[in-house]
Amino acid sequence: MYTLNTLPGDDVRQIMWRFAERFDLQMVVQSARQIARGTVATLVAQGARASHEWNEQKGQLLEAFDQSGLTSLFMDPHQGGFIEGPKNLALALVAFELSWVDGGSATCSLASNLALAPIHEKGTPEQRDYYMHRATPPQPGEDREIWRGAFALTEPLPYVGVDTGVLVGKARVDEWKDGEEPVLHVEKRGRFITNMDFAHFVTAAVDSADDRIQGSCMITLQADDPGTFDRGAPTLKMCHQLSSTRDPIISVKVPASRIIGGYEIKDGRIVPNYSHAEIIGAVFHRTRIPVGLMTTAKLLSAIEPVIRYHRSRFRGGEASGPGSPKFEMGLQQKEDTRQRLVDIWAAGEAGASLGFAAARMADEFDPIERQKETLLREQGCEGPRKQMAALRKKQAEALEYVELLFADAPDQARLAELEADALVRFSYLDAVLNVTIPATKLWNTGVGANFLREAISLMGGYGITEDCPGFLMHKWADSQLEATYEGPEAVQRMHLTVTMSNPVFLAALDKKADQLEASGRPGAAALAEGLRSWLWTHQFLASGKDAEGKKLLHRKRQGVSFPLADALCWLVSAISLMDDVAELIEKGPMNPTVAEGLEGLSGFYNDLAFVQVARATGEAGRILAELVYGFAAEGDTAPFAALRASTDAKLAGSRLAKDRASEALAGVMIPEALDYPL
Amino acid sequence: MSYHIVVCGSIVPDPLQTLTPVDGPQGPALKNEMMLPAVLDPWAGHALYEAANLAARHADCRVWLVSLGPKAKLQQVMMAVAQKAPFELVAVDGPASGFTDSFAVAEALAEAIEGIADLDRDKLLLFGGWQSASRGAGSTIQMVAERLGIVDQFQGVDQLNITDNGLEVLERIEGGSWLTSTVQGAPAAFGWATGELPEPPNNPQVGMMNMKTIMPALQKAKPAALGNGFGVNNVSLPQVVRETRVVKDMPVDDIARELVDWIQG
Ligand SMILES: Cc1cc2nc3c(=O)[nH]c(=O)nc-3n(C[C@H](O)[C@H](O)[C@H](O)COP(=O)(O)OP(=O)(O)OC[C@H]3O[C@@H](n4cnc5c(N)ncnc54)[C@H](O)[C@@H]3O)c2cc1C
Numbered sequence: 001m002y003t004l005n006t007l008p009g010d011d012v013r014q015i016m017w018r019f020a021e022r023f024d025l026q027m028v029v030q031s032a033r034q035i036a037r038g039t040v041a042t043l044v045a046q047g048a049r050a051s052h053e054w055n056e057q058k059g060q061l062l063e064a065f066d067q068s069g070l071t072s073l074f075m076d077p078h079q080g081g082f083i084e085g086p087k088n089l090a091l092a093l094v095a096f097e098l099s100w101v102d103g104g105s106a107t108c109s110l111a112s113n114l115a116l117a118p119i120h121e122k123g124t125p126e127q128r129d130y131y132m133h134r135a136t137p138p139q140p141g142e143d144r145e146i147w148r149g150a151f152a153l154t155e156p157l158p159y160v161g162v163d164t165g166v167l168v169g170k171a172r173v174d175e176w177k178d179g180e181e182p183v184l185h186v187e188k189r190g191r192f193i194t195n196m197d198f199a200h201f202v203t204a205a206v207d208s209a210d211d212r213i214q215g216s217c218m219i220t221l222q223a224d225d226p227g228t229f230d231r232g233a234p235t236l237k238m239c240h241q242l243s244s245t246r247d248p249i250i251s252v253k254v255p256a257s258r259i260i261g262g263y264e265i266k267d268g269r270i271v272p273n274y275s276h277a278e279i280i281g282a283v284f285h286r287t288r289i290p291v292g293l294m295t296t297a298k299l300l301s302a303i304e305p306v307i308r309y310h311r312s313r314f315r316g317g318e319a320s321g322p323g324s325p326k327f328e329m330g331l332q333q334k335e336d337t338r339q340r341l342v343d344i345w346a347a348g349e350a351g352a353s354l355g356f357a358a359a360r361m362a363d364e365f366d367p368i369e370r371q372k373e374t375l376l377r378e379q380g381c382e383g384p385r386k387q388m389a390a391l392r393k394k395q396a397e398a399l400e401y402v403e404l405l406f407a408d409a410p411d412q413a414r415l416a417e418l419e420a421d422a423l424v425r426f427s428y429l430d431a432v433l434n435v436t437i438p439a440t441k442l443w444n445t446g447v448g449a450n451f452l453r454e455a456i457s458l459m460g461g462y463g464i465t466e467d468c469p470g471f472l473m474h475k476w477a478d479s480q481l482e483a484t485y486e487g488p489e490a491v492q493r494m495h496l497t498v499t500m501s502n503p504v505f506l507a508a509l510d511k512k513a514d515q516l517e518a519s520g521r522p523g524a525a526a527l528a529e530g531l532r533s534w535l536w537t538h539q540f541l542a543s544g545k546d547a548e549g550k551k552l553l554h555r556k557r558q559g560v561s562f563p564l565a566d567a568l569c570w571l572v573s574a575i576s577l578m579d580d581v582a583e584l585i586e587k588g589p590m591n592p593t594v595a596e597g598l599e600g601l602s603g604f605y606n607d608l609a610f611v612q613v614a615r616a617t618g619e620a621g622r623i624l625a626e627l628v629y630g631f632a633a634e635g636d637t638a639p640f641a642a643l644r645a646s647t648d649a650k651l652a653g654s655r656l657a658k659d660r661a662s663e664a665l666a667g668v669m670i671p672e673a674l675d676y677p678l
Numbered sequence: 679m680s681y682h683i684v685v686c687g688s689i690v691p692d693p694l695q696t697l698t699p700v701d702g703p704q705g706p707a708l709k710n711e712m713m714l715p716a717v718l719d720p721w722a723g724h725a726l727y728e729a730a731n732l733a734a735r736h737a738d739c740r741v742w743l744v745s746l747g748p749k750a751k752l753q754q755v756m757m758a759v760a761q762k763a764p765f766e767l768v769a770v771d772g773p774a775s776g777f778t779d780s781f782a783v784a785e786a787l788a789e790a791i792e793g794i795a796d797l798d799r800d801k802l803l804l805f806g807g808w809q810s811a812s813r814g815a816g817s818t819i820q821m822v823a824e825r826l827g828i829v830d831q832f833q834g835v836d837q838l839n840i841t842d843n844g845l846e847v848l849e850r851i852e853g854g855s856w857l858t859s860t861v862q863g864a865p866a867a868f869g870w871a872t873g874e875l876p877e878p879p880n881n882p883q884v885g886m887m888n889m890k891t892i893m894p895a896l897q898k899a900k901p902a903a904l905g906n907g908f909g910v911n912n913v914s915l916p917q918v919v920r921e922t923r924v925v926k927d928m929p930v931d932d933i934a935r936e937l938v939d940w941i942q943g
Pocket of ligand 1: 150151152153154160161162163191192193194195235237240245481484485486487488489490558
């Protein structure tokens with residue numbers, strides 16, 4: 001039996017989440033943490049969450065973000081930022097640190113970035129320089145206000161929500177003088193728009209209401225534009241009170257040059273270079289990662305306060321004095337309190353592993369995506385359809401790449417050749433990210449919210465009070481919003497419905513199963529069988545029909561595709577945790593601080609991963625069994641029964657792993673008090 | 679007048695952690711010491727922020743932070759400290775705990791300071807904490823200064839002003855009073871009490887600049903030979919066990935009453 005000496009510190013996290021070599025990110029973490037446990041925690045403790053209105057007290061948050069560099073984190077150094085290159089991991093780490101204390105503060109820090117994201121992804125160079133510069137804090141010698149932004153897509157009922165296709169926000173030509181820039185009249189009503197109290201500009205999704213404008217676009221509207229910029233009524237939300245949300249009503253006149261990504265004039269019509277759908281696709285691809293990690297951070301933040309509450313539960317009473325088990329261990333004497341906390345911890349770790357893996361891969365993906373764009377443009381493949389056709393031609397090579405990537409002794413020359421082909425690399429990363437990003441948003445928030453409820457239960461009545469250390473009740477309420485905004489769970493399931501059937505992803509998953517099995521690590525064989533069960537079920541549903549002859553796996557049949565997506569999320573999050581534990585065991589010995597407690601850490605994390613594998617394969621198995629048998633579909637289901645039985649049998653030892661992990665939890669040293677106020 | 683300010687300061691375990699002395703293979707240590715999160719020694723922190731403030735207000739000043747500590751932990755703490763103020767790091771690898779001899783520590787620090795290539799000793803202001811949160815010996819800075827031949831020394835410093843007459847120093851003395859002294863100029867040594875400045879907010883731009891010297895300094899940090907100046911026979915916790923309570927909104931009078939009750943009881 002091993003001993004877990006302390007809770008995992010920064011050194012451990014840096015190895016697991018792979019930023020041990022990135023001191024820029026380590027500094028960002030420290031910056032965000034200081035704000036979270038200082039300004040943010042104080043605001044929550046002072047009761048700032050009790051009001052729907054944005055006020056001066058909450059305004060301290062923006063000031064803290066500006067001072068500590070978080071406001072300019074999204075920007076490149078030449079725009080006033082300080083991190084070169086892609087920033088997905090950086091933004092994910094910040095969201096994680098802020099949400100450790102309060103999710104609304106993380107929303108507040110991310111919302112301006114969300115407003116800037118359309119400009120960052122698809123804006124013209126002039127638009128980028130104009131808005132990015134204004135959104136950074138003034139440099140020494142400059143005297144100007146910092147511009148904040150809001151992202152306005154969602155519209156009042158009955159319009160845009162989950163379905164973002166039909167927009168009621170409209171753009172018309174107001175004035176178009178010969179040889180001059182057209183002036184547009186834009187009307188947009190928003191619902192639930194974050195940052196709206198203090199936004200200097202919004203990036204709004206609107207459709208054409210004029211023959212002289214083609215299709216939809218996104219456009220920037222500024223508070224000082226001629227017309228009405230009414231910030232509207234505050235949203236009476238019951239969570240994320242440290243962010244500002246209102247329903248604005250905007251009707252302004254703006255030059256057509258505000259269309260994000262620019263436009264062309266064709267046959268006397270304004271043709272935007274990008275539709276609103278193209279832009280939001282590119283934006284949400286990335287911004288959903290930090291949101292998923294917000295719920296995860298809260299789960300992991302619950303561990304220390306729960307342990308402290310359990311240990312000290314009976315101290316001060318007359319029945320037990322120092323030295324007695326009741327005094328020293330309190331509720332931790334009871335096995336169930338420890339084991340349920342192990343479950344919460346394992347789920348938190350899996351979510352973090354999944355989300356940070358997605359963020360890292362997104363950093364890798366950003367430049368490749370740009371290379372792909374350039375390459376395809378050079379080949380004359382413009383527009384989504386032509387691009388898809390060009391990429392489809394690369395599929396065989398992408399599959400070969402997957403084969404080599406997972407091979408024991410690959411042909412290195414060929415691997416390097418494929419690796420150097422931006423389209424092949426794009427196809428692979430795109431296939432994986434198109435599963436891991438929606439999985440992060442869907443699983444981390446939805447399943448995470450359920451586990452947060454469990455954490456509150458472990459605190460008894462204290463859990464549902466405002467005084468509960470760690471603000472657990474607030475955190476639980478907040479997680480419901482994290483599961484909702486930037487696309488609720490249904491949207492992520494719809495996304496996965498399409499992307500989980502990508503042959504490149506399926507091939508990678510298949511190879512991953514073999515790789516896991518070969519690793520011989522605790523739980524790896526069970527997870528491998530779980531993955532094979534999923535793959536078998538996917539194939540069965542994709543080719544089969546139900547007892548009434550209707551197709552099973554079909555975009556319109558959510559009763560099949562949605563649960564299949566849910567099962568996949570359980571499994572991919574467990575894979576990520578297995579990967580990170582392997583990394584810790586491999587790299588830990590090289591770091592002197594981690595090395596000291598590595599035996600305990602590896603023992604504990606191996607056990608935690610096995611616990612998570614048992615839960616994940618169990619959840620997935622239950623869902624898959626319903627899908628395989630539930631439609632009374634024709635076909636031989638014996639292979640599934642065999643795979644399921646084999647998955648179950650390979651769980652041998654998983655409960656012993658939980659016993660050990662829970663025993664370790666009873667001995668772990670925790671700080672004397674929480675490092676943020678109550 | 680420009681100054682070369684050398685701040686001596688290292689890390690201590692985060693004060694929120696449970697600090698339990700144990701007997702380790704190399705003598706006494708704190709339980710799980712390597713794994714506990716660390717922070718910049720608060721007394722040294724005050725000295726560093728005062729140094730940076732002074733340097734910002736006077737032309738051509740330079741600030742070095744000389745740290746003797748386990749370099750892996752030092753590196754972690756630098757991720758926060760480097761964002762607070764501009765400085766150049768000189769790192770010496772070795773224990774930063776309270777179980778080393780301040781005599782040996784002073785020797786290692788003085789040697790590291792003597793090795794700073796660009797340091798102009800005529801401009802040297804030696805800064806540090808008047809004591810440390812890990813070992814309140816209150817003797818390290820004095821001994822570093824002696825080794826560097828600095829005879830003008832001040833302890834318990836809360837304020838340092840540069841005037842036309844030289845450096846005006848406010849030192850804590852007994853009975854809750856301050857003593858004002860004036861010293862003509864460098865070199866001089868200052869063991870800081872709390873000073874007057876709050877902890878500066880993080881500024882990642884400053885951090886990125888500092889990292890250019892911090893990472894190389896950590897890589898080439900030499901191990902300190904602290905010798906066996908003294909031995910520790912045993913260590914134990916004080917009789918009264920620390921029990922941290924977090925209480926919200928307690929009036930000052932009630933806190934005072936509780937303390938009096940506790941002392942009397
Ligand atoms: C506090 C807060 C801040 C927000 N900030 C912003 C912001 O800054 N900018 C912005 O543009 N928006 C913002 N939003 C809006 C948010 O993105 C939307 O609420 C979200 O996209 C869901 O839209 P809806 O509420 O209209 O849900 P609806 O579209 O009404 O959907 C309700 C539910 O119906 C089901 N459902 C709907 N459609 C389908 C389908 N096709 N298939 C299966 N099930 C379906 C799902 O269960 C779904 O959760 C914010 C929302 C809140 C609450």
